[in-house]
Amino acid sequence: MSRPRIPPELLAMMARGVSVIVASRDATLRPSMMRAMGSSVESEGRRITVFVSRAQARQLLQDLAAGAPIAAVFSEPATHHCVQVKASRVAMRDATSGDESLLARYLASMEREVQRVGFPPHLTRAMLACRVSDLVAIEFEPEQAFDQTPGPRAGKPLVEAAP
Amino acid sequence: MNELRVPDIRACLEGAIPANMATCAADGTPNVAFLSQVYYVDEEHVALSFQFFNKTRQNILANPQAAVLLLHPQTAAYYRLHLRYLRTETSGPLFEGMKAQLAGIASHSGMQAVFKLLGADVYRVERIEAVPGEPLPPALPRGGMLAAVRRCSEQLARCNSLDEALNAVLSTLNHCMGVLHAMVLMVDPAAQRLYTVASSGYATSGIGSEVQLGQGVIGVAARERTPVRITHMTNAATYTQAVRSSFEAGEGTMDAATDIPYPGLAQPRSQLAVPILAAGRLLGVVFVESPDDMRFGYEDEDMLVAMAGQLGATVELVQVTGDAADAPPAAAEPEPTASGEPLQLRRFAGTDSVFVGDNYLIKGVAGAILWKLLRDHAGQGRCDFSNRELRLDPSIRLPDVTDNLEARLVLLRRRLAEQCPAIRIEKTGRGRFRLHVERPVVLTEIS
Numbered sequence A: 001m002s003r004p005r006i007p008p009e010l011l012a013m014m015a016r017g018v019s020v021i022v023a024s025r026d027a028t029l030r031p032s033m034m035r036a037m038g039s040s041v042e043s044e045g046r047r048i049t050v051f052v053s054r055a056q057a058r059q060l061l062q063d064l065a066a067g068a069p070i071a072a073v074f075s076e077p078a079t080h081h082c083v084q085v086k087a088s089r090v091a092m093r094d095a096t097s098g099d100e101s102l103l104a105r106y107l108a109s110m111e112r113e114v115q116r117v118g119f120p121p122h123l124t125r126a127m128l129a130c131r132v133s134d135l136v137a138i139e140f141e142p143e144q145a146f147d148q149t150p151g152p153r154a155g156k157p158l159v160e161a162a163p
Numbered sequence B: 001m002n003e004l005r006v007p008d009i010r011a012c013l014e015g016a017i018p019a020n021m022a023t024c025a026a027d028g029t030p031n032v033a034f035l036s037q038v039y040y041v042d043e044e045h046v047a048l049s050f051q052f053f054n055k056t057r058q059n060i061l062a063n064p065q066a067a068v069l070l071l072h073p074q075t076a077a078y079y080r081l082h083l084r085y086l087r088t089e090t091s092g093p094l095f096e097g098m099k100a101q102l103a104g105i106a107s108h109s110g111m112q113a114v115f116k117l118l119g120a121d122v123y124r125v126e127r128i129e130a131v132p133g134e135p136l137p138p139a140l141p142r143g144g145m146l147a148a149v150r151r152c153s154e155q156l157a158r159c160n161s162l163d164e165a166l167n168a169v170l171s172t173l174n175h176c177m178g179v180l181h182a183m184v185l186m187v188d189p190a191a192q193r194l195y196t197v198a199s200s201g202y203a204t205s206g207i208g209s210e211v212q213l214g215q216g217v218i219g220v221a222a223r224e225r226t227p228v229r230i231t232h233m234t235n236a237a238t239y240t241q242a243v244r245s246s247f248e249a250g251e252g253t254m255d256a257a258t259d260i261p262y263p264g265l266a267q268p269r270s271q272l273a274v275p276i277l278a279a280g281r282l283l284g285v286v287f288v289e290s291p292d293d294m295r296f297g298y299e300d301e302d303m304l305v306a307m308a309g310q311l312g313a314t315v316e317l318v319q320v321t322g323d324a325a326d327a328p329p330a331a332a333e334p335e336p337t338a339s340g341e342p343l344q345l346r347r348f349a350g351t352d353s354v355f356v357g358d359n360y361l362i363k364g365v366a367g368a369i370l371w372k373l374l375r376d377h378a379g380q381g382r383c384d385f386s387n388r389e390l391r392l393d394p395s396i397r398l399p400d401v402t403d404n405l406e407a408r409l410v411l412l413r414r415r416l417a418e419q420c421p422a423i424r425i426e427k428t429g430r431g432r433f434r435l436h437v438e439r440p441v442v443l444t445e446i447s
Helices: A008-016 A058-066 A095-116 A120-125 B005-014 B057-062 B094-107 B143-160 B164-175 B216-224 B253-257 B298-323 B365-382 B387-392 B405-419
Strands: A019-025 A031-035 A039-041 A047-053 A071-076 A082-087 A089-093 A135-140 A145-147 B019-023 B030-035 B039-041 B045-050 B064-070 B076-087 B119-131 B181-189 B195-200 B210-211 B226-228 B270-279 B282-289 B343-348 B353-356 B357-363 B385-386 B421-431 B432-437 B443-447
Touching: A008 A039, A008 A082, A019 A047, A019 A095, A019 B019, A019 B405, A031 A047, A031 A058, A031 B019, A031 B064, A031 B076, A039 A095, A039 B298, A047 A058, A047 B164, A071 B443, A082 B030, A095 A120, A095 A135, B005 B039, B005 B045, B005 B119, B005 B298, B019 B057, B030 B057, B030 B443, B039 B094, B045 B076, B045 B094, B045 B282, B057 B365, B094 B119, B094 B216, B094 B226, B143 B164, B143 B181, B143 B298, B164 B195, B164 B298, B164 B405, B181 B216, B195 B282, B195 B405, B210 B216, B216 B226, B216 B253, B216 B270, B216 B282, B226 B298, B270 B298, B298 B387, B298 B405, B343 B365, B357 B365, B357 B432, B365 B405, B365 B432, B365 B443, B387 B405, B405 B421
Parallel strands: B343 B443
Antiparallel strands: A019 A031, A019 A071, A039 A047, A047 A135, A071 A082, A082 A145, A089 A135, B019 B030, B019 B064, B039 B045, B045 B119, B064 B076, B076 B119, B181 B195, B181 B282, B195 B210, B226 B270, B270 B282, B343 B353, B353 B357, B385 B432, B421 B432
């Protein structure tokens, strides 16, 4: 299988801290989903961590713990630029105080992003209100990536250019 | 806690913040998509806009289970909907209502080239989860909506004419709801058009101006018999209620000469049109608009639908009582002799268009009614008339008994008041009225 390769401009968007929605499914293929309260993108997109709240994402965490695959969409509200990444397995750990600065940066970035489409920062803070002790960090290596910006290219796989 | 139902989360369906949807392929791979639209269908169903043949589409056809994550636009509370795909509608009221709303959403988000509704995907809502979080306190509930409906209902129950009923609806909208721009149009089923019989808040009343069925927000609401609500009109050009140009009307100069300009806002940002129905028939449309974005929410829509229902019943009732006329009134006081410069009235027989001097006055059924009244007045000196005799008069060519004669008379009365105040029509009782002619009249027929 060709390895995903996310173009630098989309990678920069994902790494900056934009809207992230995470999904999985149970054994009967019923979808589970929640918004991430934080994210980090490292190693040119080869390592992604998303943070979700245990209280808010019980089913999602249960499905991932059972070995179901993950899908996560990163999107910039003001431009609709959108990337979906998928992986067949994840590693999970409790968030720690070491993640706090990353989560704070993410919140600050989201306040700006959401303000660009007309919603005040206090709404974003309510939207992303969480305690670190309640968060689970979900780490994965994307096996597939798709450009999901609405339009003619929507759904196009993002892969290494053929040699 | 009580189980949540779709009506409890309608504020989340207003499209302010895009919702997300998760589906799962037959091979078990999950997928996340953005939704332009989650549309309220009823207490147990929502419809999602099908715009692209994409992964989501493939997934729901293979596996009908879906989840949708909604965010309350004021409190930031999350709700998770567990859905099951039922069917896709590609025409009809639901489809058209969504299509119009989507045009507004697309316009607002600069996506009008991309967002095109291919279908309305209908889902059963199996469960709604209130996701724990730290939401903001909810805004104070909007008061006065039910009281406004009550006020309108009380006023309508007292009406015994269409004039009063139209005034009751417009005054409720103005005074109780702060709606500054509104109009009521009635349908002419034979011509497949709606004509304006009442308006408020515009530079010109536009009484008599016409909208074709299917044209703009008003025409779509009438054709599909469904409310149409657009909250961001910036560029929703397809739905802008453009003036019906004489070019579009075709037929050369006569149509252009008899076109009354549509009175609506040049740059509306929010519009809501609701059909007036009674006994399953379309009678007309109540229309409100605003220069502000997001002026009309689902509560406004609910309220207007309730008012339009009451108006429809009232219109039917005054029609029936109008046809069963009171006994003729006592002989009128002798009319003061008409004096002054004679009015030159011309009628073009083909269209029943009537002109006063060079100014267009009225056409169609209302034009034929006016001509009959004036001829009987000139020839027999009559000034008292009944609805019933108009209905029976073959020269008027009323389409059939269900035609809204009262609405034609309101149109005629209001056009006369605006364009030719020397001729007046005054209601003298149930189904009866009197013609007042204050200047000498010269009638000329042009065939």
